[in-house]
Amino acid sequence: xxxxxxTDILDxxxxxLKTKRTKxxxxxxxxxxxxxxxxxxxxxxxxxxSEFYKTATNKDNLYTNIxxxxxxxxxKRLVVGTSKNPFKQILGYGVQFAVTQLISKISxx
Numbered sequence: 001x002x003x004x005x006x007t008d009i010l011d012x013x014x015x016x017l018k019t020k021r022t023k024x025x026x027x028x029x030x031x032x033x034x035x036x037x038x039x040x041x042x043x044x045x046x047x048x049x050s051e052f053y054k055t056a057t058n059k060d061n062l063y064t065n066i067x068x069x070x071x072x073x074x075x076k077r078l079v080v081g082t083s084k085n086p087f088k089q090i091l092g093y094g095v096q097f098a099v100t101q102l103i104s105k106i107s108x109x
Contacts, residue, residue: 064107072100
């Protein structure tokens with residue numbers, strides 16, 4: 001039996017680390033796309049509608065909710081525009097959420 005050289009052992013460990021890195025990168029990429037696709041306008045609207053139906057509302061609360069969601073969406077459009085940059089889109093959703101909460105809080109007083 002041939003004795004293993006240190007370079008052979010090192011090459012095997014490097015190959016193992018490369019495959020591990022590739023696998024982790026693919027998993028990270030998949031997770032990014034899952035998160036990115038979950039922050040679409042349709043998903044946010046669906047979540048908003050489902051939360052709306054979960055709570056008992058009257059007409060005053062309905063107008064407040066509509067105004068806050070519309071204000072948040074318009075603010076996001078002003079900040080992000082039609083940019084395809086994922087960072088700007090995530091930032092826009094954060095701004096939209098913050099403005100929606102702010103308008104809702106102000107109008108409920």
